Amino acid sequence: MKPVELSSPLLRLDQPVAADSKLMFEYCQDPLFERFLTVPWPYNATDAETFISRYIPSAWKSKDEYTWALRAVDKPDLLGIISLQPGSGSIGFWLGAPHRGNGYVPEALRLVADWAFSTDVVDAIHWECLVGNIASARVARKAGFIFQGQAPSMSPYRDGSHPISWQGRLRTVDDRSPKDDWPDEVVAP
Numbered sequence: 402m403k404p405v406e407l408s409s410p411l412l413r414l415d416q417p418v419a420a421d422s423k424l425m426f427e428y429c430q431d432p433l434f435e436r437f438l439t440v441p442w443p444y445n446a447t448d449a450e451t452f453i454s455r456y457i458p459s460a461w462k463s464k465d466e467y468t469w470a471l472r473a474v475d476k477p478d479l480l481g482i483i484s485l486q487p488g489s490g491s492i493g494f495w496l497g498a499p500h501r502g503n504g505y506v507p508e509a510l511r512l513v514a515d516w517a518f519s520t521d522v523v524d525a526i527h528w529e530c531l532v533g534n535i536a537s538a539r540v541a542r543k544a545g546f547i548f549q550g551q552a553p554s555m556s557p558y559r560d561g562s563h564p565i566s567w568q569g570r571l572r573t574v575d576d577r578s579p580k581d582d583w584p585d586e587v588v589a590p
Contacts, residue, residue: 404461407469407512412505414469414483414512417453421470421479425449428481428497437534438495439559467522471496471509483509490523491555494540501536510544511577518573525573529554529566538587541569545577548584 407414417425428434429444441448460466468484481496483506492513494506517523528546530537531554542548546569553563567584571577581588 402461402464402467404469405467405516407516408474409508409512411474412508412512413472413474414509415472417457417468417470417479417482419450419453422446422449422453424479424497425453425482428479428495431498433498433536434495437531437537439556440495442559467513469509469513471505473505480505481509483513485513485517485522485526487517487522489527489555490525491527491529493556494537506540507543510540514544514571526571527555528569528571529556531558532565532567534567535586538567538569538583542579542583542587544571545575545579546571547575547580548582548587 404416423446426444426446426449429440429449434440434444435442457468460468464487466484466486468482471480471483472478473480479497480500481494483492483494485492492510494509496506514526517526526546528541530541532551549568549570551565552568554566555563558564
């Protein structure tokens with residue numbers, strides 16, 4: 402499959418390019434990434450360069466994973482990343498710390514879900530995060546995901562384990578409004 406660009410009045414999703422590797426490296430130094438994400442740690446400049454130049458194009462071509470860069474509509478700078486794995490329907494995302502709180506990730510989730518559902522790439526999207534990643538859970542809730550409880554993660558953590566994760570699902574038939582059946586700390590303002 403060839404990469405697809407998605408956009409809205411708030412956000413543009415396109416392919417990460419070599420020029421994004423510097424910001425990707427900087428964002429991935431965030432201690433929250435070490436705690437909650439599966440990115441290599443410590444994360445170095447070569448990790449960003451390899452992810453952008455090799456992994457992403459290969460994964461699009463093989464249809465294993467579709468990855469987009471998040472960018473504000475009127476600016477070229479990388480804000481974050483969102484990826485969808487069609488085989489499992491699993492979605493993952495991160496946003497650089499300076500850009501959090503602007504609604505970018507819920508909008509990116511909406512764009513990717515709309516595209517994936519309208520093109521029959523998937524009929525359900527699976528989201529998960531390590532228990533305690535309140536920000537990620539709030540984004541999934543805001544995007545309309547239905548909380549499915551806690552279970553070992555589908556995706557292995559960087560040490561190969563499958564830690565207990567919060568999990569959610571969004572289907573083509575689901576109402577996209579936030580649901581109240583999430584853990585209290587996620588629902589609380």
